[in-house]
Amino acid sequence: MEKTLTTEKANSDRYVQLENVDMTFSTKKGDFNALKNINLSIREGEFVSIIGHSGCGKSTVLNLIAGLTQPTEGLLFCAGREIAGPGPQRAVVFQNHSLLPWLTCYENVYLAVERVFCTSAEKKEPKTQLKTRTDAALELVGLTHATDKRPNEISGGMKQRVGIARALAMEPKVLLLDEPFGALDALTRANLQDELMKIMAK
Ligand SMILES: Nc1ncnc2c1ncn2[C@@H]1O[C@H](COP(=O)(O)OP(=O)(O)OP(=O)(O)O)[C@@H](O)[C@H]1O
Ligand SMILES: [Mg+2]
Incomplete structure (x- = not known):
C-alpha cells in the first residue's frame, strides 16, 4: 500500500525526502552495499548537487528518486507520497x-x-x-x-x-x-x- 507523510512532514520544506535509505545490489560475488542509511530532504525550488568520487552512489540515489529502482531498506517520498515507480513529475x-x-x-x-x-x-x-x-x-x-x-x-x-x-x-x-x-x-x-x-x- 502506498504510504503518505503526515501533513506536517509533507510541507514544501521536504518536497523530496529520503529516510534511512539502504541499497544493496546482488552480484555474482555476493551482496554489494552501495548506500547505507541515507537521509536527505530537499525543499521546493532548491538546487542540490551531490558530489563524491566515482562509484560512491550518486547515480544510485538519483535512480531511486526517479523511481527506476526500489531501495532495499528505507522510504522515499515526493510531494508527501511514497515514490513507487517512475512518474512524469x-x-x-x-x-x-x-x-x-x-x-x-x-x-x-x-x-x-x-x-x-x-x-x-x-x-x-x-x-x-x-x-x-x-x-x-x-x-x-x-x-x-x-x-x-x-x-x-x-x-x-x-x-x-x-x-x-x-x-x-x-x-x-x-x-x-x-x-x-x-x-x-x-x-x-x-x-x-x-x-x-x-x-x-x-
Ligand atoms: N545494478 C548494479 N549491480 C551491482 N552493483 C551496482 C549496480 N549499480 C551500481 N552498483 C555499484 O554501486 C556503487 C555505486 O554506483 P553508482 O553508479 O551509484 O556510482 P556513482 O557515484 O554514480 O559513480 P560515477 O561518478 O562513476 O557515475 C558502485 O560501486 C557500483 O559498482
Ligand atoms: Mg553515476
Missing part, C-alpha cells in the same frame, strides 16, 4: 543522451509531451497544444533550427540539449540531472551549464 536527464535514433529532435520531445499531456480521454490536450509545448521546449534550449534532424545528424551538446528539452517539456516537479554534460568538452559543458542556470531561473 520526476524527469531524468542521463549522462548519455538516450534519444530514440529513428526519431527527429522534434519527435523525440513530442513523444514525451504526448505521454504526459495526452494520456486518457479525460486528459487529452489538442494536438496544436502538444505542438506548442514541443516547439517551446526546443526553443528554450536553442534548437529551433534543428527540429527535423535525427540524433546522428547533430553534435553531442545538441543531443544533450534535446534530452533537457524533453525533460523540461514534461513540466516535471523535480528535474534529476545525472552528469548530463559529463561526456562533453569543457567549453560546451560550460556553455550548457550557463544555459541551464538561465532555464532554471525562468
Whole structure:
C-alpha cells in the first residue's frame, strides 16, 4: 500500500525526502552495499548537487528518486507520497543522451509531451497544444533550427540539449540531472551549464 507523510512532514520544506535509505545490489560475488542509511530532504525550488568520487552512489540515489529502482531498506517520498515507480513529475536527464535514433529532435520531445499531456480521454490536450509545448521546449534550449534532424545528424551538446528539452517539456516537479554534460568538452559543458542556470531561473 502506498504510504503518505503526515501533513506536517509533507510541507514544501521536504518536497523530496529520503529516510534511512539502504541499497544493496546482488552480484555474482555476493551482496554489494552501495548506500547505507541515507537521509536527505530537499525543499521546493532548491538546487542540490551531490558530489563524491566515482562509484560512491550518486547515480544510485538519483535512480531511486526517479523511481527506476526500489531501495532495499528505507522510504522515499515526493510531494508527501511514497515514490513507487517512475512518474512524469520526476524527469531524468542521463549522462548519455538516450534519444530514440529513428526519431527527429522534434519527435523525440513530442513523444514525451504526448505521454504526459495526452494520456486518457479525460486528459487529452489538442494536438496544436502538444505542438506548442514541443516547439517551446526546443526553443528554450536553442534548437529551433534543428527540429527535423535525427540524433546522428547533430553534435553531442545538441543531443544533450534535446534530452533537457524533453525533460523540461514534461513540466516535471523535480528535474534529476545525472552528469548530463559529463561526456562533453569543457567549453560546451560550460556553455550548457550557463544555459541551464538561465532555464532554471525562468
Ligand atoms: N545494478 C548494479 N549491480 C551491482 N552493483 C551496482 C549496480 N549499480 C551500481 N552498483 C555499484 O554501486 C556503487 C555505486 O554506483 P553508482 O553508479 O551509484 O556510482 P556513482 O557515484 O554514480 O559513480 P560515477 O561518478 O562513476 O557515475 C558502485 O560501486 C557500483 O559498482
Ligand atoms: Mg553515476
